[in-house]
Amino acid sequence: MASTIRVRATNNGDITEVQALIQHPMDSGFVKDAKGEIIPAHFIQELKFEYDGKAVFVADWGPAVSKDPYVKFSFKGAKKGDEIKISWVDNKGASDTTTAKIS
Amino acid sequence: MNAPPGPLATRRLILASVALIGLGNLPFGSRPAHAANDKYPEDAFKQKSQADAIKSLYGRSAEPSDKIKLDAPEIAENGAVVPISVTTTLDKVTSISFLVAENPNALAASYRIPEGTIPTVANRLKMAKTTNVLVIVEADGKLFSATKEVKVTVGGCGG
Incomplete structure (x- = not known):
């Protein structure tokens, strides 16, 4: 299966800007389906970005983060061609991991 | 708690002790966990009100600052997807959290x-x-x- 994580990391010398888009329903647990039954909560709880073995950004999410979540942040210390590792785990224990090259 | 050695570990130990001492005063048996360890702050996300979520996450209250720039739309047509960003000129930032007052659970995200x-x-x-x-x-x-107040035309919590 293709990765659920799409990442763009760009370096402009000092700072690396990272944008990530993840495919995930992020069901809040408050929405009902067509039959009027509650769709159980299903959302990413933790999304971690690592560079050089260290976390550079960690997101703790609740179900109020939008479906197919997007996040953007920037960090220092990396250069073009380096890799970052991105991983998430949701409240049902599912997870995904990918790496992205900084351009 | 398996803290790594070094100054951070000391800080964690201190914070953990403080957290233990403070535990008796807090409702819901919650602890100000965020600064103290790297665990997902499950309790904080379960709190309904902003105040309780902040208390659970950080164990204290915040003061307004003009060094924080919160960017959110005046009017959000679709409450399911409201783009919100924040930037700050404050030094030594260790975490940033987003709360939405009238959501079923106020805490939305914590970074x-x-x-x-x-x-x-x-x-x-x-x-x-x-x-x-x-x-x-x-x-x-x-x-x-x-x-910042955001006017929502169509709510994003469905149902």
């Missing part, structure tokens, strides 16, 4: 900002209705906040 990471975050949140978005910035051990 840990290690040293070397710029204290700027953009994300998209769901909003049930027109209400205030509150951002908390933890900087140098203190809590600062900024708030």
Whole structure:
């Protein structure tokens, strides 16, 4: 299966800007389906970005983060061609991991 | 708690002790866990009100700061996807959290900002209705906040 994580990391010398888009329903647990039954909560709880073995950004999410979540942040210390590792785990224990090259 | 050695471990131990001492005063048996360890702050996400979520996450309250710039739309047509970003000129930022006052659970997202990471975050949140978005910035051990009202045309919590 293709990765659920799409990442763009760009370096402009000092700072690396990272944008990530993840495919995930992020069901809040408050929405009902067509039959009027509650769709159980299903959302990413933790999304971690690592560079050089260290976390550079960690997101703790609740179900109020939008479906197919997007996040953007920037960090220092990396250069073009380096890799970052991105991983998430949701409240049902599912997870995904990918790496992205900084351009 | 398996803290690694070094100054951070000491800090964690101190914070953990403080957390234990403070535990008796807090409702819901929650602990100000965020600064003290790297665990997902499950309790904080379960709190309904902003105040309780902040208390559970940080164990204290925040003061408003004009050094935080909270960017959110005046009017969000679709409450399911409200782009919200924050940037701050505060020093030594260790975390940034987003809360939506009238959501079923106020805490929406909390970001840990290690040293070397710029204290700027953009994300998209769901909003049930027109209400205030509150951002908390933890900087140098203190809590600062900024708030903005977003008018929501169609709520994003469904049902």
